[in-house]
Amino acid sequence: MTSVPYLSIVAAARNDNHGGNMLRRMQIFISGVITQARRYQVPIELIIWLVEQGFINSSTSSRCTGTGTRITPEVDLTPPLPYAKLHTITCGDFTLLSKTDCLAIRGYAEWEMYSFHLDSILLYTAHYAGIEEEILNDDMRAYHIEHFSGWTPEAERSQVLDNRLSSLGIPKLTMEQLDAIARLMEQLGKPILFNDENWGLNQHTLPETVIAPAIVQH
8 A cells, every 4th residue: 555645544542441341442443444444455544542631522632632653554453362362243143063062161151141242251161162263254154133122233322222131130241241251261271161060951851742743754
């Protein structure tokens, strides 16, 4: 790409962790911008501005103090995560695991809470158990079907889901708690199995009812 930027982007971040996990969310934005610039060969400059006061607006921006960093898409900005980088975005809708591996890690954590981030915990548990993640090619792409009763970007912005869970007294795993779990597995160098040997109703004998005998055609 040419050294003259076609577009200048200023990304301003407050330092009070507003909304939770500010660094991770900022990194997602930065990595996304750089990926798009590289993919479409658009020369850009990306300026990261960390505002010390915790806020910035058009009337006070000239007086705000902070740290500005100018980078270009040729610079690899992605810092190493304190644990493995896995594909955890809506991963519960796209996870395919063999029966053997599922039994080895004892499935999803059976916690009495809303299922948010439990799919990501499964991926980290599998990773630290030595199960290799494989991203399928584009010609095998599957698309996420929106389900409005669960998490959506709109529900996140309006806090509809969080308010509903709070009113019902249903706990939800936070991003900070997920980070802590992944960090702990990294430090231990092994998976943490959250379910005991009776997971998946193993201690129960479920009755089976045959509706109709199978018809075998030769």
